[in-house]
Amino acid sequence: METEQDSGDVTRAHSLAREIFAGVANKWALLIINVLGARTLRFTELRDEIEGISHKMLTQTLRGLERDGVVHRTVHATVPPRVEYRLTGAGAELLATVNGMCAWTRRHLDGIEAARRRFDARDG
């Protein structure tokens, strides 16, 4: 039986925590949170900001983030309707985490490139 403590433990399979964690712990969700941290964006702007994301993946990921209350979607009653995405309060709380991961990537770019060369020379 799942106890209350289990339900908040991301290491437990099939827990609500694991499910919610997986919704944000993926590159597309984190990149969306990263760019929405700077400003409110329309769908096409998001697609332009996050190079390489497919229409389908952006749609799916935004829908999941909206469902989880991380991203807020506003439809403006213009013709045609203007649809904008912004972070919710809960979403904005992830910014420090995301920025930390981006900063880590930049900081270790050269070190990781070197580590890869060593690894590939040994195991490749």
Next chain:
Amino acid sequence: METEQDSGDVTRAHSLAREIFAGVANKWALLIINVLGARTLRFTELRDEIEGISHKMLTQTLRGLERDGVVHRTVHATVPPRVEYRLTGAGAELLATVNGMCAWTRRHLDGIEAARRRFDARDG
């Protein structure tokens, strides 16, 4: 042409930064970093700690993290050889980020469950 600034920008497709970011910005890598943050672990211990991870996914993800210099793999010359995994210095720098994401998940468990119910009642 890719400039030096581009190469450190995770929003650029095919950049080294995006590739390295994607290596850690996924649930399995982050869960591995999370549990190795507590202690050095053997393969079977890691598999037990991270419920639901397949043998293949754990092998692949560990190999990627080792290649990127995030995880260090030690083979002890015992019979049979004992293989242990621990975080490197660069890997340990991700712990605050990972812990922040786990804490965020726990903090918003009830709020996200409620947000999902509202979303599903409206769009489902």
